[in-house]
Amino acid sequence: MTLIPLAYLVVRTGEAGWTRITEELLTRRVSRLALHTLGLATVVTVGCLLLGVGAAFLVVRTNLPMRRLFAVLAALPLAVPTYIAAFTWVSTVDGFEGFWPAALVLTLCSYPYVFLPVAAALAGSDPAQEEVSRSLGRGGWATFTAVTLRQIRPALTGGGLLVALYVLADFGAVSILRADTFTRAIFIAFDLGFDRTGALVLSLVLVGLTVLILAGETATRRPGRRYASLRGARRSPTRIDLGRWGWPAVGGLTAVALLALGVPAASLARRLAEGVSRPGDWTEVATAAGNSLSLSLAGAALTMLLALPLGLLTARAPGMISTVLERLSYLSHALPGLVIGLSLVFFGINVVYPLYQSTALLALGYAALFLPLATAAVTGAAAQAPPVLEDVARSLGRGPVTVLRTVTLPLTLPGIAAGVALVFLACMKELPATLLLRPTGTDTLATELWTNTSVAAYAAAAPYAALLVGLSSVPTWLLTARTGVLIKENQS
Amino acid sequence: MSYLELRAVAKRYGPVDALTRVDLTVAPGTLTAVLGPSGCGKTTLLRCVAGFEHIDAGSITVDGRTVAGDSTHLAPHRRKVAIVPQESALFPHLSVRDNVAYGLDRATRRTSRVHEVLTLVGLADHGDRMPHQLSGGQQQRIAVARALAPRPALILLDEPFSSLDAALRADLRDDIRAALRADGATAVLVTHDQGEALSVADQVAVMRAGAIVQAATPADIYHHPTDPWTAAFIGDAILLTGQVHDGTLHTPLGAVPIAPPRPGWSAPTTTEVDVMLRPEQIRVGRADEGVPATVETIAFHGHDALITLRLTDAGTITARVFGTTGLPAAGALVGLRVEGTALTWATRMPVPVPTPPEHDRRRPVGPRRDRAEPGVGH
CATH class of the missing domain: 3.40.50.300 (P-loop containing nucleotide triphosphate hydrolases)
Incomplete structure (x- = not known):
C-alpha cells in the first residue's frame, strides 16, 4: 500500500516516452542539480559526523562540566524543523542564501541524528576492550581509532545515513535558502509550469540517488555486526580528564548550541513580538492549528491502522515475508516527502479522482511517509510482551481473551500510544507532502509558515513557527530520554 | 495411579x-x-x-x-x-x-x-x-x-x-x-x-x-545405565573394550567381576564386549601393586581429585580419589586396582559419547551464598 505512489511514479514516467525522458535527463541543468544535491549531502554529512561524534565523546567520555545540560542542548536541534531554522536565519541575516548557508543550517539541524546514536553506543560500549588495547601498548589516540571508533561504527554509519537521506529529502530549508537541489527544482517545475514530465523525471533521479545511498549502507552494515559487544557484565566507561581543555570544550559546545538554538530562538522571539501586535492574526493561527490537529489525527490513525498488523507480524512471526514487508516500508521512508506527495497527486488526479485533494489522500501520504516510524513503535511494544508471558498465563488457567486483557494489552498499549504520538507530531511538522496534497483552502501551521516566509512576511510567520517548535520538542525529549544519555551515573 | x-x-x-x-x-x-x-x-x-x-x-x-x-x-x-x-x-x-x-x-x-x-x-x-x-x-x-x-x-x-x-x-x-x-x-x-x-x-x-x-x-x-552412551552422559565413565573367556571378563585393568543380572540388563554372551566402570571404582596404589600406569594430570577439586592415568597399551582413564592428601605427582608410576563389578554390553557401532557440561566439573568449594542485591543488571 505504501508503495502505490512509487509504482505509479515509475509507470507515469514510462508513459512519457524515452525520448522525452532522455531530453529532460541529459541537460546541463540536471547535472548541475545532481552535483549540488550530492555536494550538499556530502558536506552536511561530514559536518554532522564531526560535530556529532565530537559532542558525543565530550559528553559521554570526558569530565566535561555540565555534561547533562550539553547532552540536552546537543539533542534539542531535532525539535527545530529545518524550514523553521532556515526561516529564522534568513530573517536575521540579510542575503543569507545559497549552497553554504543551506549546508550550515542543515548541519546544525541534523547533527543530533549522529550525536544521539553515537552517544548511546559510547555509553553502552564495553570499556574492557579499550583497556585491553591500552594494555597491549596502544596509546590513547591509537586506541580511539582502532577500538572505540569500530565499536561505534554501526551507530556512526546509521547516523550518517540518516543525515544523508535527510538532506536529499529536505525541501523546506533548501527552498527558503534558495539552494539549487532536486527537491526545490521538482517543486518549481510542478508549481510554476505544471511541468509534469519534468517533475516526474527529476523525482525518479532523486529516488535513484536515495536507493544508491541505501544500498551503500546495506553493503557496509554487514561487517559492522562483527563489532557487536560481547555478553557479560559491563562497567560504565571511565572518563577522560580534560584538564585545562575543559573550558575550551565548553566554549565550543556553547558556540554550536548558540548557532543551532540561540539564533532561531532569538529570531523567533523578536519576530513574535512584532507579529503579535497585528490584530486578527490569532484567529488564523487557531484555524491553522485546528487544521493541523485534525489532518495529523487522520494521518496518525491511518498509519497506526496499517502499522499494527505489520509490526505484530514482524515481532511475532519473524520470517521472510515480514522481513521483506518491513524493508519495503523502510524504502518508502527514505523517499523524500516531496516525491511521495507528488506521486500521490498524479495518482489522485488520474486514478482516484474523487479522493484528490481530500483528507484521505493526505492521510495516505502521511502513512506512506511515517509507516516505518509507527511499525518500529509497534514492534518495540510487542517486544514488551514476549509470547512466553502469554504461555505462562495460559498455563495458569486463563483463557485467551483474559490473557489479552490482563497481560498483553497492559504491556503493549503504552508503546503503541507513544508510537501514535510520535507519528502525530511528525505529521504536524511535515511540509512538502502537506503542501501538495492538502484540501484546497485548508491551511496548516506548516503551510501557513511556508506561505508567509515565501513572501518575506517574517513577522506573520513567527507564531506558526513558535507553535511548531514547541510541539516538536515533545518527541525530541522522548528520543533523548531513550538513548540513556540523560540517565544519572549508576550507583554501582 | x-x-x-x-x-x-x-x-x-x-x-x-x-x-x-x-x-x-x-x-x-x-x-x-x-x-x-x-x-x-x-x-x-x-x-x-x-x-x-x-x-x-x-x-x-x-x-x-x-x-x-x-x-x-x-x-x-x-x-x-x-x-x-x-x-x-x-x-x-x-x-x-x-x-x-x-x-x-x-x-x-x-x-x-x-x-x-x-x-x-x-x-x-x-x-x-x-x-x-x-x-x-x-x-x-x-x-x-x-x-x-x-x-x-x-x-x-x-x-x-x-x-x-x-x-x-x-x-x-x-x-x-x-x-x-x-x-x-x-x-x-x-x-x-x-x-x-x-x-x-x-x-x-x-x-x-x-x-x-x-x-x-x-x-x-x-549404577545401571542402559547403554554406554547413557553411562557417559550420567557422570564420568570409564569405557573400555574387553573379552569374556569362560565367564571371566578380561580388561586392560585386569580381570573384573561382571555385575549380576537385574531387570533390564544382563551380561551379553558375546566374547567382545564394551565395559563400563566409574572413576571412583579405581584404587590408585604403589607401582608394584596391580596394573601399572603413569600419572598424566591431576585435577584437584578440594573434596576429591580426578587423576588422568596412562595405561601401557590402552590409552588413558580417569580415577576419582577421595581424601586428597598424599596424591601422586604427575609423571609418577602407580599401580591400579578395580573395586566392585563392571557393566558389559555386546560391542556395537560406537555411539558418539557426550561430554558433560563444563560447569559440572568445577563445583564450588567455598561457602554458598544467595545474591540479595535487588535489580541486578537492570
Whole structure:
C-alpha cells in the first residue's frame, strides 16, 4: 500500500516516452542539480559526523562540566524543523542564501541524528576492550581509532545515513535558502509550469540517488555486526580528564548550541513580538492549528491502522515475508516527502479522482511517509510482551481473551500510544507532502509558515513557527530520554 | 495411579522428528527430571504436555484425564498444568503478590494462599516488590510460587536454574525442591545438567534424539545405565573394550567381576564386549601393586581429585580419589586396582559419547551464598 505512489511514479514516467525522458535527463541543468544535491549531502554529512561524534565523546567520555545540560542542548536541534531554522536565519541575516548557508543550517539541524546514536553506543560500549588495547601498548589516540571508533561504527554509519537521506529529502530549508537541489527544482517545475514530465523525471533521479545511498549502507552494515559487544557484565566507561581543555570544550559546545538554538530562538522571539501586535492574526493561527490537529489525527490513525498488523507480524512471526514487508516500508521512508506527495497527486488526479485533494489522500501520504516510524513503535511494544508471558498465563488457567486483557494489552498499549504520538507530531511538522496534497483552502501551521516566509512576511510567520517548535520538542525529549544519555551515573 | 502418563508421543516439525516415541510415567507427588543434551527434544516434550504444541501421535494423560490424544487437544488453560519457564517470565506490570495471585480465582485470592506459597519459597516479605526489583534467583523463586499457587495437577520447570551462577543454583534448587515437596506438588523438570537431575529428582528420564532412553531412580540410572552412551552422559565413565573367556571378563585393568543380572540388563554372551566402570571404582596404589600406569594430570577439586592415568597399551582413564592428601605427582608410576563389578554390553557401532557440561566439573568449594542485591543488571 505504501508503495502505490512509487509504482505509479515509475509507470507515469514510462508513459512519457524515452525520448522525452532522455531530453529532460541529459541537460546541463540536471547535472548541475545532481552535483549540488550530492555536494550538499556530502558536506552536511561530514559536518554532522564531526560535530556529532565530537559532542558525543565530550559528553559521554570526558569530565566535561555540565555534561547533562550539553547532552540536552546537543539533542534539542531535532525539535527545530529545518524550514523553521532556515526561516529564522534568513530573517536575521540579510542575503543569507545559497549552497553554504543551506549546508550550515542543515548541519546544525541534523547533527543530533549522529550525536544521539553515537552517544548511546559510547555509553553502552564495553570499556574492557579499550583497556585491553591500552594494555597491549596502544596509546590513547591509537586506541580511539582502532577500538572505540569500530565499536561505534554501526551507530556512526546509521547516523550518517540518516543525515544523508535527510538532506536529499529536505525541501523546506533548501527552498527558503534558495539552494539549487532536486527537491526545490521538482517543486518549481510542478508549481510554476505544471511541468509534469519534468517533475516526474527529476523525482525518479532523486529516488535513484536515495536507493544508491541505501544500498551503500546495506553493503557496509554487514561487517559492522562483527563489532557487536560481547555478553557479560559491563562497567560504565571511565572518563577522560580534560584538564585545562575543559573550558575550551565548553566554549565550543556553547558556540554550536548558540548557532543551532540561540539564533532561531532569538529570531523567533523578536519576530513574535512584532507579529503579535497585528490584530486578527490569532484567529488564523487557531484555524491553522485546528487544521493541523485534525489532518495529523487522520494521518496518525491511518498509519497506526496499517502499522499494527505489520509490526505484530514482524515481532511475532519473524520470517521472510515480514522481513521483506518491513524493508519495503523502510524504502518508502527514505523517499523524500516531496516525491511521495507528488506521486500521490498524479495518482489522485488520474486514478482516484474523487479522493484528490481530500483528507484521505493526505492521510495516505502521511502513512506512506511515517509507516516505518509507527511499525518500529509497534514492534518495540510487542517486544514488551514476549509470547512466553502469554504461555505462562495460559498455563495458569486463563483463557485467551483474559490473557489479552490482563497481560498483553497492559504491556503493549503504552508503546503503541507513544508510537501514535510520535507519528502525530511528525505529521504536524511535515511540509512538502502537506503542501501538495492538502484540501484546497485548508491551511496548516506548516503551510501557513511556508506561505508567509515565501513572501518575506517574517513577522506573520513567527507564531506558526513558535507553535511548531514547541510541539516538536515533545518527541525530541522522548528520543533523548531513550538513548540513556540523560540517565544519572549508576550507583554501582 | 499416575499423574502424568505419556504413551508413544510423537511430534514432527516439517521433516524434523522432534519427538519420535516418548513413553513416560510420573507418580503423584514426585519430581521427575527429563535429562538430555541440547536439541534432544526436552523443551518440545514440555510444550506438548503444557498444550502449546499439538502432538502428532500417542496420548498424554494428566490426573487421569486425557488432555491430548487421537482427536483430543485440550487448550493450555484447561489442563491444570502450570509452567515455570527458563527466564522466569514474571509479569513485569504486576507486583510479586499479583503475579502469584494471577492463577487464583477470586475466592482463593482472599485466602492466605499467596502468603503461603511465598513463605514456601522464602520470600514472604517481598509481596509488594515489582519484578525488576528482584535478583535473578528471587525471580525464579517467585515464578515457582506463581506456578504452585493454584495447586495445579502438574508443574513443568524448563531449565529454571540454567541462567543462574553455580553457587546460587545449588541453593535455589534445594529450596525449590523442598517447596515442591512441602506443597505435595507433582513436577517435571527439564535440564541438561546431570548433577542437577541426580541430586533433586525422584526419577530421572534420560532423553536422546526425541525418545526416552531410560527412566529410573537417580541411583539406578547412575549404577545401571542402559547403554554406554547413557553411562557417559550420567557422570564420568570409564569405557573400555574387553573379552569374556569362560565367564571371566578380561580388561586392560585386569580381570573384573561382571555385575549380576537385574531387570533390564544382563551380561551379553558375546566374547567382545564394551565395559563400563566409574572413576571412583579405581584404587590408585604403589607401582608394584596391580596394573601399572603413569600419572598424566591431576585435577584437584578440594573434596576429591580426578587423576588422568596412562595405561601401557590402552590409552588413558580417569580415577576419582577421595581424601586428597598424599596424591601422586604427575609423571609418577602407580599401580591400579578395580573395586566392585563392571557393566558389559555386546560391542556395537560406537555411539558418539557426550561430554558433560563444563560447569559440572568445577563445583564450588567455598561457602554458598544467595545474591540479595535487588535489580541486578537492570
